[in-house]
Amino acid sequence: MTVRLAVTAAAITAALATASPAQATAIYPIADPDPFYAAPADIGNFRPGDVVRSRQIPAVQFPGSTVWQLLYRSTDSGGDPIAAMTTVILPLGGGHNQPLVSYQPFINALGLQCAPSHGLFTGEVKESVALNLLLARGWAVTVPDYLGPDSAYGAAKMGGRLVLDSTRAIKRFKQIGLADSPVALAGYSGGGMVTGFAAALAPDYAPELPIVGVAMGGVVENIGKLALDTYGAPNPLFGLGFAGAVGLEREYPKDMALDKWLNPAGLALRNQMSNACTEEIIADAANKKFTDYFNGSADDVNATQVHIIHANSLETFDGVPRAPIYQWHGTSDVVSPQLVREVAGRYCHAGTPVQLDMLPGADHGTGMLNAPRAIDYLADRFAGRPAPSNC
Template sequence: MTDFYTLLPAEHGDRPGQLLRTQAITIPQLDHRTRAWRIMYVSSDSRGEPIPVTATVLSTTSTAQPSPQSTPIVVYCPSFHGLGGPCAPSQQLLTGDEPLEQIREALDREWTVAVPDGENLGITGLGPHTFLAARAAAHVALDLARAAQSIPELTQSHPSRVPIVLWGYGDGGRATVWAAELAPEYAPELDLRGVAAGAVVTDPGALVRTQHRGPWAALALAGLVGLSRAYHHLPLRHVLTEDGRRVARHAEQLSVATLLAQYRQPLQHWCERPDPWNDAIWRFVLTRESRSSAATPAAPIHLYHGAHDPIVPVESGGELFIEYQRRGIEVSWREYDANHLRTAIDSTPEVADTLASFLRRPPTRVGPLPGP
């Protein structure tokens, strides 16, 4: 496993979506008809610089009898898995630790499923994961839609214009919303038909302020670590005490379950001030990450949320829904009588039905091909 995730000196690329490496794999929990590949491809970070990233692509479509119509690709962005270590979705799929409800639902509909690992989560030595850095997460998702179409074993099923839908939950929902807004400029050639995003974190500053103490306090710490990596050109860790810097270095290697178990202290316990989010540099970063450029998505968006979500308050998704409505963007809303984790599962069939309705729409306008 380690060899695949080690970036070779001669391995590089600067074209978003460029496929660098593929490897056929077997996912033990999925049926024998499912073919799978882990891939390494090129995307770009929060500053637009090229980066290598990894992902998993799964398909039940036979190359011997390709579909007469192009097989849709659903880019599924999972919720936050952790900052490092063996918690990349591509690794958890092999060990049997990755939740499969959404992936199975999409495969049962004979869609190709592409699951990104995210920036710095997977490739050896690049961590920690840039948790809450939405622009990079959006780039990674859109470039995965590009890269999946270059896998040789899928080229017979995927002609040049492939219907694409995006599906994400939690931090993955945040990634898909940003991807929808950035797609017209960043990836205009993609035939993006629609987006489904659950439990969307629209304002990471609000998340840090509401979760800086209590059972989910480690998420605030993880956000500080992730964003300080995404904006490594800024001195963001200056708000930490010496003990806090030690904890941050340790947290870089941990899964979300271990983070929540080990670091229950309020965020201020590790900081020089009680409100690190009010530091001038942090205010700049959190404001930049609160929304994208308020660009208009070129595809319809379905938002959903649990009414009793203790991690991402339902008001976060509701406010985004109202904003989109006011701007005349095609958007729908579904609220479930459940908490964060239960909503992710209960919503699966209905969300997949919504994505299927998006896929029945005519292709989006063809944009220019991306430059090198």
């Protein structure tokens, strides 16, 4: 994981820089064969966060828990209504308005079968076992499919909106029993970036949600700047970056169209990985580089593409979280520690309590080991203790 986000951002931004609005032939994933996931024809008549349908499912991975899945209405980056999915795990005894944690795992995938609503039960979501630590505290957990119905890997702002609408759906669904629950948001790496967007969007988009705390680590604050630091070198994880470009093309098919700029090998690779999960994506383009698949260079970026990159980067997104934040980051992380300090400082200046822990010598992988401290931080927020701040 140490270089995963660096390579992802590099390939994303390089691809976006050379994209042309003249073509819009994004390759979308195969539709989920389970009809439960299908948006109804009248999805636009639902409010964001309204439950479209629900079901209970067995889940031996979470002993003693009750598991629900909700299909709910949200909105994509173009303003169109979409149906999105979240999985809700209730601790032993069911829902009694106990604390609710929205956990965003790191999902690096283009196939819908890789989403958390499937991956929690197949091993694709590597953090699934750790969710039992939250359940053991008596907390309920929701894990949204934050890449959306097209698995738009890289569209972080949309992902943040899906997180908020999934929480709305849970609170509106009376059978779960969490209507009055306090809420916390948590995630690491790509999941941390989406968590950050949910927190920054919430004051304007979902001010009614009682978000008492946010825990996020290993956050990429600006995908474009990270790309400039890592652009051009071969890497064993280059496929994840290519997948990010494909995911953003799906979310912005006009402005991020790749057809004109993919060479024959790139066109073949896009088709090959259009329904792939993480391990296959890595294997499909291991030790490759940008020029193996793309024409042009990262110097050709236009104003529209810059705007979209900024819209999906927390450093340049003007929303400010109001809920208290615990953020951690390794000082040896390839994801810029300085940008983390700067964004945390901006939030502090706006009056948000931020506890920022910079972990000496930790890289992107070892930084994740700080998660137990984040859980303790959220426990204190649920208990109503004053939020610490080292602003």
